[in-house]
Amino acid sequence: MSDALLAAYDAVLFDLDGTVYHGTRVIPGAPETVRAAREHGTPVRFVTNNASKAPAEVVDHLTGLGMPADAGEVHTSAQAGVQLLKERLEAGAEVLVVGTESLAAEVTGAGLKAVRENARSVQAVVQGHSPDNTWAALAEACLAIRAGALWVACNVDATLPSERGLLPGNGSMVAALRTATDVEPLVAGKPEPLLFETAARSAGAEKPLVVGDRLDTDIAGAVAAGIDSLVVLSGVATPEQLIKASPAERGTYLAKDLTAMTSPADDLRIGPRPGWTVTVENGTLTAKGDGDDLDLLRALCHVAWETGVTELGEDAKARLA
Template structure:
């Protein structure tokens, strides 16, 4: 596999929502990609900001979808948050948990006392996504933080990908408290913080990890912060327009339609793409504007255009010079 993109790496760290599955539906080709990696001796890990499931539950969910996984391969923001709380607080400290039972269980197993009310005098509030989180829990959290509790957030993802489109994520729930309290959380644990990625690399003994994600503001920014190369797949949240406008700290090393790119040459996915007649597209720049001509694979066009937008051309200043290019830019809402 030395001629494949993944051939340069000894660990692939997969995000889950939007990369391997959408809520509870596997993404086409994900199981086959994981099994091929395992057959070729590449170590696999899973890193998710979703705090509604524990590692064992995530592994069971993946296995039920045909994606092989062991609990030890799964790192969740719930587990990471509980571990951090245990480092910073005395054993038995009361912690108000806003989120799913999985987060509450992680806090309890970390040696702390999960509580539900501000009247229990919690020294910390930990907030993670849970489909049943409502006003009452958020109100108790607001009261506890105002009383001096340290506010921990498992992650700040604004949305969760789903087959029906993006749904409100933990970041949206945090925004409720942010509005009520007029302040940000004291600590954010999950991506884009690099801790989950560096922990995955340390646990596997990896020297050359690759991060695969679908979100620029969490997966890719976290990889950049951790100093790790990354692959953005276009099966989840971030799309072509987002990539073209990405600031330097959210720019992946590679981009591809899906996980099959792991088994093709790295240069077919590298960003930005060098100009080549074989690509079928060409980009002509005129000052602050650029024109896309030709036809071919949309991802190749995207890679070429990143070369000019990342060099100062606004995505809104891109135009199509051929019918195919015009249609493609329109499909990207440009």
């Protein structure tokens, strides 16, 4: 265990949707991996862009999936969104809530007044994912934002992983309001670094590791916070996205899923890999050799990121297919 990835860091910051579970279905091996981190003495934090559930509800969900946790280990974009509101508004200010009752409760708990209808006294709008968000709720928010209210989006994830596949996320609803108002929201969740910084600080960590499945939120947030990250292929990220990732969305390590955290760190690092030689020929990435397909992807990402060449040769395409 001394050379395992989790042993190289003083806290692990897990994303949830697509990393630990898909909706009501746990990702195989997740409970065992979280348990291994705890047994090693490594603090665990669960950092989610989903603003629809209160920390206690997330704890219940995790516990039901075999991963007991406590509310202090959960950091949500709803909490981050309300933190931004509290920093910018006077106590008792009216905030129009577009989201779940748990988001409204966070607003109230911060000493602000949660409302559901627009009025001249509304000073801010906070928007988080809820399966019950309606056109009427967006219309109220549209009027408030157009009137000059501060607009905080808990997150801008375009999609939400589920056991059935990808569903519209809060970012899709944010896009509708952005189009209707021509205003950009203040974003609280990933890829902004606030959530990861808060989670790391709560764990007393100086060298945490982020584990996530989305390049544009989990990994970009880790990069923004200056934290190493493990990209897992159990959720949204695809090999093509990884190869074409911009510098702001490039992870440190790559694995099929979070169970790899008990594997040696050097085996997971994105870079040159034994058994594979990747070169640029005629403007394409050409791979020669034999070995693990994930090692091939790690090597392809390394050369693509070094050279800017992202087009795959036929041999590499066939192997990754």
